[in-house]
Amino acid sequence: MDLGIKGDTALVVGASEGIGYESAKALLEEGADLLICSRNADNLKQAASRLKQATGRTVRWFAADVTKAADVVALKGWLEQQTEKLDILVSAVGGSQRALFEELDDDAWYANYEFNVMGAVRVIRASLDLLKKSAAGRIVILGAAGPRMPYPHQLVSNVHKAGLIALVKTLGVEFRPYNIRVNSVSPGRTMTGLWTRRIEALSQERGVPAEEIVNEFTHEIPMGRFATPDEIAPMVVFLASHKTSYVTCQSILVDGGIARGLI
Numbered sequence: 001m002d003l004g005i006k007g008d009t010a011l012v013v014g015a016s017e018g019i020g021y022e023s024a025k026a027l028l029e030e031g032a033d034l035l036i037c038s039r040n041a042d043n044l045k046q047a048a049s050r051l052k053q054a055t056g057r058t059v060r061w062f063a064a065d066v067t068k069a070a071d072v073v074a075l076k077g078w079l080e081q082q083t084e085k086l087d088i089l090v091s092a093v094g095g096s097q098r099a100l101f102e103e104l105d106d107d108a109w110y111a112n113y114e115f116n117v118m119g120a121v122r123v124i125r126a127s128l129d130l131l132k133k134s135a136a137g138r139i140v141i142l143g144a145a146g147p148r149m150p151y152p153h154q155l156v157s158n159v160h161k162a163g164l165i166a167l168v169k170t171l172g173v174e175f176r177p178y179n180i181r182v183n184s185v186s187p188g189r190t191m192t193g194l195w196t197r198r199i200e201a202l203s204q205e206r207g208v209p210a211e212e213i214v215n216e217f218t219h220e221i222p223m224g225r226f227a228t229p230d231e232i233a234p235m236v237v238f239l240a241s242h243k244t245s246y247v248t249c250q251s252i253l254v255d256g257g258i259a260r261g262l263i
């Protein structure tokens, strides 16, 4: 299937590893011109070189921490030097913090809000003028299955990722006059650095082998395993393509069946 994105300009934020990296790679493979961003310049350099090796294509990169407003203002300035328009924005920054209500103070709540909600808000703000110049802009935000089936111990991200879905549904309406579609991909448990770090920490904390922790988190997944990030990326690219021209304001689960609510 030709997704029709050859020659489109795309920005992927959170692209140095995990789902963002695989989404960037898949967009490159479909022929998009790619700009990537994450916090760490060394990670970005390595990602750009891996992408070049995998696809033969060159990507341009900029280091910015989306939890810092000034960094994202600088990202906007850089974007405007790089391109006259943006067709696709993918925001893949976010994550959860394992904690119960009584362990969370205001600072912990606000830090996770910056990470999961304000990061996306800021990159959308930084990209909007350029997205308006596209004939048909597409924004794809990485959400999570959590708000559809709130996991215990993941209170802050359950709450904040639910806020992201509200953001997507509201902006899809607000940006309609600019012909910009806004959607979200909501992954289930996906084996990226986010999980390898968590598994390692829990394994050390409990003094049990890592496989035991993996089994604990696998048994309730109908697919019987974690996803790999390259299984999430195709949905990101599909929503970022012209094949989904009538899809907006949606949050699409790619979760191996873990969130099984009827609505």
Ligand SMILES: NC(=O)c1ccc[n+]([C@@H]2O[C@H](COP(=O)([O-])OP(=O)(O)OC[C@H]3O[C@@H](n4cnc5c(N)ncnc54)[C@H](OP(=O)(O)O)[C@@H]3O)[C@@H](O)[C@H]2O)c1
Residues within 6 Å of the ligand: 013, 014, 015, 016, 017, 018, 019, 020, 021, 037, 038, 039, 040, 041, 043, 044, 064, 065, 066, 067, 091, 092, 093, 094, 095, 096, 119, 142, 143, 144, 145, 186, 187, 188, 189, 190, 191, 192, 193, 194, 195, 229
């Ligand atoms: N993995 C899962 O099981 C899962 C499940 C549900 C939802 N999700 C969502 O999917 C998205 C991607 O998750 P992932 O598992 O791929 O994460 P990951 O492997 O931890 O990768 C995160 C990426 O974001 C960058 N990043 C982190 N903090 C940043 C910041 N403050 N500013 C700019 N860039 C930043 C990282 O690079 P640098 O270190 O270079 O900044 C990296 O490129 C997130 O929104 C996450 O909440 C993941």
